[in-house]
Amino acid sequence: MLMGTSSHVGKSILTTALCRIFYREGQRVVPFKAQNMALNSYVTKDGLEMGRAQVAQAEAAGLEPMVDMNPVLLKPTGNSRSQVILAGRPIGNMSAREYHAGYSLEAFAEVKAALQRLQQQFDTLVVEGAGSPAEVNLKSHDIVNMRVAKYLHAPVLLIADIDRGGALASLVGTLELLDEEERALVKGLVINKFRGDVSLFTPAVDFLEAKTGKPVLGIVPYIEEMGIDDEDSVSLEERDEKQEKRADIRIAVIELPKLSNFTDFDALADEPDVEVTYVRRPLELGSPDLIILPGSKNTTEDLLFLCESGLERAIRTCVENGTPLVGICGGYQMLGEEIADPHHVESEHGAVKGLGYLPMKTTFAETKHTRQVTADCPGMEFFGCTLLGRGLKGYEIHMGETKFSAPVRHPFYIHAAKGEPSRWDGALREDGLVFGTYIHGLFDDDAFRRQLINTLRIHKGLRPLAIQRNRNQAKERAYEHLADVVERALDMEKLKAIMAEMAEERREEERV
Incomplete structure (x- = not known):
């Protein structure tokens, strides 16, 4: 399971990368996110609505998108209200208070049902969290972060975005705000969106590992123009900052x-x-x-x-x-x-x-x-x-x-x-x-x-041009490039060992 120190640190993209890495190794791998909050949605062949990020992850995993990959979708309508989509169908609009204080834990039953179906069909689940697991005001009714990790007994990678600054503090602070059981599930740290000479970051890696007792499993470089669908419109701000193209x-x-x-x-x-x-x-x-x-x-x-x-x-x-x-x-x-x-x-x-x-x-x-x-x-x-x-x-x-x-x-x-x-x-x-x-x-x-x-x-x-881009081929190249970069950046052998160890722990618990 991939969690972040905040929103928009790259959880969706790294989940996509791992889906493609495991897929090309021959595994039956599936992405999962219990609850999305986004206006960027998609309709499955069954006419069910789900978050767009899991669609890209499904494509990377060689799968047709299905609503079990994202059983709860919240679509903000304004004034702290959202339309609630459960198992692909709208059930009504709720205020943030109505949802978090009264309904979210009921929705977790659908989350567990979706997970059970996916576990029966696939070898590996790559699970994405939302926001931060250390949002103390939301933890009691959270259904997308540590509640899912505990339910699955899943190893957690905690991701920080170094491009926005404060990555070391955010990793240490997030771990500090977790309780002992939650901290034990965090099995590795990942630094994302790194620019420059990674060797200069060695002292910081040593500090993080000594301070937290958690291994740094990878430092993923900043990737320009990935060509992969974004989850929400926060990314539009980054696009505007990078937009320098002068076109016809x-x-x-x-x-x-x-x-x-x-x-x-x-x-x-x-x-x-x-x-x-x-x-x-x-x-x-x-x-x-x-x-x-x-x-x-x-x-x-x-x-x-x-x-x-x-x-x-x-x-x-x-x-x-x-x-x-x-x-x-x-x-x-x-x-x-x-x-x-x-x-x-x-x-x-x-x-x-x-x-x-x-x-x-x-x-x-x-x-x-x-x-x-x-x-x-x-x-x-x-x-x-x-x-x-x-x-x-x-x-x-x-x-x-x-x-x-x-x-x-x-x-x-x-x-x-x-x-x-x-x-x-x-x-x-x-x-x-x-x-x-x-x-x-x-x-x-x-x-x-x-x-x-x-x-x-x-x-x-201006003269007309022939077709310049094949959209599907471009997306496939983007998934492959992303997987190549992340596979080089992460210690995949250590990650697989962690996954195998916790899988054995789960089997032992089931036998007991």
């Missing part, structure tokens, strides 16, 4: 306060001729080649934010001057005339006026649509070019039903699946400058993504 095409994604599924745009950002920027304020918008309104976990509140922040006016000015606009899921709903929430599914607002680009109204229902889809784009006249696509893979996660007040052209045709009829999706404005869709993941398709980019290139007088 600039795509502006509006960074809504409750932005969800931002990985929809990773494939665009990976293209060599594209710069994707996340825009928070009107002055940052400038004159992009394309504007994207992304998904949102609180569409009505984010729509009000657009208007109050001045972004709505800035976007409208760009569109009036000929900049194309695309809406995905919640962003698609915003493009309509109104969003109604009579049951207060997302907020206290009964109805909010939309941006008015498309003749439609969306009403939120209490039932959530979660499904994978396969769609065709039979010929969308967008921005002076025709976009075509067959067998586009994606997924839907939304609670709204959209009705049209006037005839529109629908750009995507979704094929029947699991007893549901075939249907049209999305809407395209008459002038071909604005379109929206409920389908997440469209830009992962190499051919469709390149067509969209080439449409923007042609409009700027």
